[in-house]
Amino acid sequence: MMDKIDFLSLAKKLKGPWEPMEVLRIDGYHVLLALFDGEYKFHKHDGEEMFYVIKGEIEIELKNETVKLKEGEGFLLPKDTAHRSKAAKPSIVMAIERGNLRTIWVHTHTK
Amino acid sequence: MMDKIDFLSLAKKLKGPWEPMEVLRIDGYHVLLALFDGEYKFHKHDGEEMFYVIKGEIEIELKNETVKLKEGEGFLLPKDTAHRSKAAKPSIVMAIERGNLRTIWVHTHTK
Numbered sequence: 001m002m003d004k005i006d007f008l009s010l011a012k013k014l015k016g017p018w019e020p021m022e023v024l025r026i027d028g029y030h031v032l033l034a035l036f037d038g039e040y041k042f043h044k045h046d047g048e049e050m051f052y053v054i055k056g057e058i059e060i061e062l063k064n065e066t067v068k069l070k071e072g073e074g075f076l077l078p079k080d081t082a083h084r085s086k087a088a089k090p091s092i093v094m095a096i097e098r099g100n101l102r103t104i105w106v107h108t109h110t111k
Numbered sequence: 112m113m114d115k116i117d118f119l120s121l122a123k124k125l126k127g128p129w130e131p132m133e134v135l136r137i138d139g140y141h142v143l144l145a146l147f148d149g150e151y152k153f154h155k156h157d158g159e160e161m162f163y164v165i166k167g168e169i170e171i172e173l174k175n176e177t178v179k180l181k182e183g184e185g186f187l188l189p190k191d192t193a194h195r196s197k198a199a200k201p202s203i204v205m206a207i208e209r210g211n212l213r214t215i216w217v218h219t220h221t222k
Contacts, residue, residue, distance in 0.1 A: 004184050004186045005184060006183065006184050007185060024161065024185075026187065026207055027159050031161060031185075049137070050135065050137050052205070067113050074116040074118060075115045076137065094163070098137075
């Protein structure tokens with residue numbers, strides 16, 4: 001029996017904002033499900049990352065601009081790009097990235 | 112300026128059923144958008160493939176079972192697994208797979 005994946009039911013099992021759950025791997029690539037709520041910290045990765053909004057509305061803040069995404073919209077974040085994710089209300093996001101992606105925290109001058 | 116991806120608007124540009132459009136690549140992995148409508152042919156791939164239903168309802172027919180997927184549901188098809196996709200009404204699907212995925216047509220005894 002092959003199991004299907006109910007993203008919205010799985011989303012109910014998320015522990016909290018900014019704690020993605022690994023949903024599956026495609027040949028080693030990770031598909032993650034995350035709750036975005038409030039504001040995360042500035043960071044970057046050594047690989048690309050795709051975001052897709054399943055429910056809600058999010059913002060990906062970059063150095064010089066902010067990308068606003070609604071339900072059904074996605075965004076490919078380039079490698080080595082500092083970003084901070086935000087959501088004014090709880091939002092469910094699918095993220096796809098390389099398995100062993102490295103995260104580098106980016107220091108900012110704002111407190 | 113970083114461009115976002117509006118999956119539902121892009122879906123309007125699809126040429127027809129079973130003609131996926133490449134939306135983006137994540138480090139070489141492909142994110143495809145496809146219209147499922149009617150029935151496709153039995154085939155398999157030399158890598159895994161994930162399906163995620165954005166709009167509508169689809170069926171992935173396997174040898175011994177059929178996986179039914181509704182909006183917000185996904186499915187990871189194992190490598191080398193013969194399958195045939197179906198949709199009773201036009202449905203929009205996101206598929207994720209390795210860049211140079213090979214497709215092998217599977218002959219069936221039904222006409």
